[in-house]
Amino acid sequence: MRKSVYKLIVLVMISCLLLCSCSVTINEQSPPQKDSNTLSVHYLDVGQGDSIFVELPGGSSMLIDAGVSRLGESITSYISSLGYDKIDYLIATHPHADHIGSMAYIVDNMDIGEIYMPKVSTNTKTFESLLESISSKGLKIKTASAGVNIIDDEQIVADIVAPVKIDDDELNNCSAVIKIKFKNTSFLFTGDAEKEELEDITADISADVLKVGHHGSRTSTGKKFLAMVNPEIAVISLGKDNDYGHPHKNTIKCLNKINAEIYRTDKDGTIIVTSDGQEISVQTGGISMVRGE
Numbered sequence: 001m002r003k004s005v006y007k008l009i010v011l012v013m014i015s016c017l018l019l020c021s022c023s024v025t026i027n028e029q030s031p032p033q034k035d036s037n038t039l040s041v042h043y044l045d046v047g048q049g050d051s052i053f054v055e056l057p058g059g060s061s062m063l064i065d066a067g068v069s070r071l072g073e074s075i076t077s078y079i080s081s082l083g084y085d086k087i088d089y090l091i092a093t094h095p096h097a098d099h100i101g102s103m104a105y106i107v108d109n110m111d112i113g114e115i116y117m118p119k120v121s122t123n124t125k126t127f128e129s130l131l132e133s134i135s136s137k138g139l140k141i142k143t144a145s146a147g148v149n150i151i152d153d154e155q156i157v158a159d160i161v162a163p164v165k166i167d168d169d170e171l172n173n174c175s176a177v178i179k180i181k182f183k184n185t186s187f188l189f190t191g192d193a194e195k196e197e198l199e200d201i202t203a204d205i206s207a208d209v210l211k212v213g214h215h216g217s218r219t220s221t222g223k224k225f226l227a228m229v230n231p232e233i234a235v236i237s238l239g240k241d242n243d244y245g246h247p248h249k250n251t252i253k254c255l256n257k258i259n260a261e262i263y264r265t266d267k268d269g270t271i272i273v274t275s276d277g278q279e280i281s282v283q284t285g286g287i288s289m290v291r292g293e
């Protein structure tokens with residue numbers, strides 16, 4: 001008698017599992033490992049440069065910057081390994097080679113939704129080849145400037161909060177600065193914006209997680225700006241033994257002063273920060289786009 005009850009339970013469980021797996025396979029569009037109720041931000045270790053892949057709740061994705069050149073293959077295969085074949089929102093914070101170096105490759109090799117860039121140009125080959133890739137795919141560039149809303153739904157809001165004004169002579173200070181808010185948690189991405197640009201921001205830029213501006217340079221992170229953001233977690237994207245002395249010791253000192261937990265791609269590899277809308281967790285030691293390990 002007991003045995004048959006067990007058998008019945010096992011049968012019911014197996015049928016449940018089969019039913020569940022059926023509903024998973026029907027929804028072929030959603031990435032296989034994606035938990036649609038979380039936001040995961042991957043600060044890719046691209047050496048000296050920035051590239052941040054964002055898995056948005058609901059299954060869409062965003063890429064902010066694409067590191068230096070020759071990393072296109074490793075960045076796209078990292079993104080593909082997470083189960084994505086499309087970047088819904090592609091953002092070039094500013095047209096310096098350590099941010100858009102591999103972006104033409106990514107545009108050529110992945111499906112792209114919307115592209116945002118600040119309204120500045122430069123005459124480098126890297127920038128020109130990015131523009132060529134964009135136009136040959138028939139994509140249109142949307143202007144990244146303060147007040148532009150990228151996503152606004154019940155769960156998630158992504159806004160561009162800077163540049164407030166354009167300074168053609170200083171590309172860093174044209175950096176698109178993005179704030180993503182997911183329920184009670186928020187993330188700020190600053191590109192290479194310097195103090196001048198950051199302290200001009202009028203929007204609410206308080207955030208739990210800050211991507212520290214300009215690879216931790218002294219000229220980006222000031223006390224006034226940190227007071228505006230008040231982050232618990234600070235992530236610096238930079239190369240090992242870089243030629244610029246990044247991160248500057250004053251930046252580290254300022255971040256320590258506000259008791260921010262500091263993570264660095266040169267020491268921690270790719271850093272994954274995940275939010276369920278209330279709590280935030282950090283995972284370090286992810287694969288490096290530069291060293292491939």
Ligand SMILES: [Zn+2]
Pocket residue numbers: 049050096098099192214215
């Ligand atoms: Zn940079």
